[in-house]
Amino acid sequence: MTDQAVPAADLYTDEFAVDPYPAFAKMRTDSPVCPVTSPRFDSFLITRFDDAKAALTDPRLSKDLYGPGQHFLRIFGPNSEGLNKNMLNSDPPEHSRLRQITSRAFAPRRLEALRPRVAQIVAELVDRIVPRGEADLMRDFAIPLPMMVIGELLGIPTRDRERVLDWTQVIRESGSSGRPPAVEKAAVQEAQAWLHGYLTDLVTAKRAEPGDDMVSMLIAACDEEGVLSERELVSTTFLLLFAGHQTTADFMGNAMVALLTNPDQLDLLRKTPELLPHAIEELLRFDGPLPVASPRIATEDLEYQGVRIPEGSIVGVVINSANHDPEHFEDPDRLDLRRDRGPHLGFGHGVHYCLGVSLARMEAQLGIGALLRRLPGLRLAKPAEELRRLPAASPFRGLIELPVRFSA
Template identity: 45%
Template sequence: MQNTAGTGPDAPIDVTPLLDDPYAAYAALREAGPVHRITGADGQPAWLVTRYDDVRRALADPRLSLDKRHATPGGYRGFSLPPALDANLLNMDPPDHTRVRRLVVKAFTPGRVNALREPVRRVADELLDAMAERGRADLIADYAGPLPITVICDLLGIPQDDRRDFLAWSDALITPDPSRPGQMKEAIGSMLEFYTGLIAAKRAQPGDDLLSDLIAVRDDAGGDEGGDRLSEDELTSLAFLILLAGYENTVHLIGNAVLTLLDHPDQLHQLQRNPAELPAAVEEFLRYDGPAPLAIRRFPKEDLEIGGVRIPAGESVLLSIASANRDPGRFPEPDTMDPGRDLSGHLAMGHGIHYCLGAPLARMETVTALDALLARFPELRLDVPRGALRHRRALRARGLISLPVAW
């Protein structure tokens, strides 16, 4: 790779290698320098930070804002979301971020998540029952996808009949089809209509679910902002974020973890013999091949330096979680999958005040999903040549399109 910050031409580097072979590409970038100029997903230049220490510091640096109002005018063109979907935690700084997060974090405490363990296992066993007689399955479509969407929809109180549409909308947002230029806009419109209707239905007939609780917080506060209150846009955006993030990251984490185990049969057999080691193994799966290669983009509130490179205020900064978690300066032999290594400080779930809200739930779901799968199908194997597998071509998401397996 060429055109590193401070040493090459001003033109951004080509990000194609980051899509084709990301870990080799990130290794080359780390070696070449700590910060690089690239073309972001919006087609605009951005600064890519690659080394562990720099990424970790930047994740917690209050000078780096998630609020798009700090972006240089015309210098950022991300998702074009309507206000009712855009007023979410991924676009907020304190104090708004603190206020909104405090209202929902109680749903993801260790105690609440632990209470979901048995229902999650029940869903996992039902999905495996449906797969068992066939002797083969696409593990993404038949297991890794349905499990988290069922869990998060149950948590929010979303009716069963609406869930299939959501999967299609989610795919359109994360990996849009280049041959369908209007696909993303259509998905956004459908999502907004869906959430608006769902909230109206929950208002009319509340249930025992998280969305009904959030609506009560919003309505009991009389619609005022400030304090522990939500605006209507914040309410809608929060439901959108919980559902999208709760599904997308977990399906990719489960799929990536299973493929990693199929690539490392010794580790697969070790976990089948000792399922109590699964929580530690999931931490290594997160480090080794996590679902979110990049943190949400940030905008400097002032000119600053990262890794000795000056970055002007308002320009897009991308923090590479995938690269930081493979930095040999922090994790020796980083390309080796080793659940026994010191995994303290991996950044797969973020760091600082924007640490992943749903991390406890994602960890529990993944441990439970793997435990059930490995127990049910001890002779699990790939059902296609390894080279036939394809990942989604997205800088921000690391996940398999399909994972055909047999047993």
């Protein structure tokens, strides 16, 4: 790392957790490729749109964390293979094989068939909220909705979903409990071990009694075609489970806060509901749930913006900064639901482009649409700056609570 490296503690302040965009603007101007040092691992953050887009398809930036370099040790630590050695942490041709098998489960026809069921889950959750006049939209809606949807897709029995959700929340909220780091780390490891055991048992149960779900489909690919190993089965299921609900939950929370703090835009959307699909893209650009794409590794010495990134360095592509780059988005810090839909990087770019994009859009459209339609007079129950959030250094940008009131 160079002398100009920023200690993570200086970057990830309490103000940053509430509003990281001024810090991103400063980085784009002063240090567009910014070395950051942290007790966990050092990295280079790429903050401008053009560089971010180029980096996401740069073959010199590898996602193979479990290859010969064993880079996972610095990022996830030992014993992480069971859950994390999946398509997101691999390069082609491994990646292509894993993605191809899994994408069968996301075929457009299969997803469209799911729409009525997603609408039903949305309706049931909102039914429970409506008579109360107040709710925590994270706990009562944004977190359970994607969990129930992905639970159903994967074939996780209804009786287990709450427990699975509790354990995944330990990972999501790590760093925000105020407990000492060693205690937090132990809690995350316990959660990972539990999830690994649970998903391994789920695979065994589905193998004995297959259903019409994604896990059974992946088992068939493993047993009949031999294109997937047992370990890959479990780690792919974990990826789908975690990626399938975490980001969507945080996105819906962030999107609702953005709307509730921009009443003119909320009003526009209420009056023009057909704008919703377009609005979802702007809301994702405006405040996405995955501020930094998952870590890449430099396979050789390389240079971005004149900054040398030595071989073996960890590189973070800052999606939320790229999506606020004024070179690409006029007046980027303004929420403008009618904005021309320039391509944002909220779902990534390149071979790792989000596999669940259509499902995420469907859930967000049905979910946010129902909240706006069925909760009249919806407003925040406390100022946006005071909402409890995931810590600034969390890989996710999201809320722990979203208290609201409305006319019951």
